[in-house]
Amino acid sequence: MYELIQNVIRTLPMLLLTVLFIYMLRFKCYARLISVVFVGWGVLILFVHLYWWYAFNFAPTPEVQNEIALKDSGPSSAVYIIGWAYSLIFYFVLELAAILIKATRRIFKWA
Numbered sequence: 165m166y167e168l169i170q171n172v173i174r175t176l177p178m179l180l181l182t183v184l185f186i187y188m189l190r191f192k193c194y195a196r197l198i199s200v201v202f203v204g205w206g207v208l209i210l211f212v213h214l215y216w217w218y219a220f221n222f223a224p225t226p227e228v229q230n231e232i233a234l235k236d237s238g239p240s241s242a243v244y245i246i247g248w249a250y251s252l253i254f255y256f257v258l259e260l261a262a263i264l265i266k267a268t269r270r271i272f273k274w275a
Contacts, residue, residue, distance in 0.1 A: 166222060166223070166224050169218065169222075170215065170218065170219060173211055173214055173215045173218060174211075174215065176211060177204070177207045177208050177211045178254065180207055181200060181203075181204045181207065181251065181254055181255075181258075182258065184199065184200055184203055184204075185200050185255070185258045185259075185262075188200065189262060193259075196255070196259070197255060200251060200254075200255045200258070201248055201251045201252050201255055202248070202251075204247075204248075204250075204251030204254065204255070205247045205248045205251050208243050208247040208250060208251065209243050209244065209247055212239055212240055212243045212247075213240060216232070216239070216240060219232050220232045220233060
């Protein structure tokens, strides 16, 4: 159960950003870009800290807890510095997917 919850915490930021992107499709491209990148950056910061908090406080054994406590804070620090870039790359992937879906609908005349 411990690892399942860790994997859910790792996956939720991508799901939340995808939902935000789908909601923002009705707005202009620059509004989507700004909202997905900055909200995504904040969501990534939140979930990285949530992941490490959960991993430490709910570790199944004291050995696992000590192992987590001895790890450096690289992911927590990196998300502040490059979290926006990760969100930007994810935005471009979603934008490309949206363009491909629109093109496919036009080609095959789907609703």
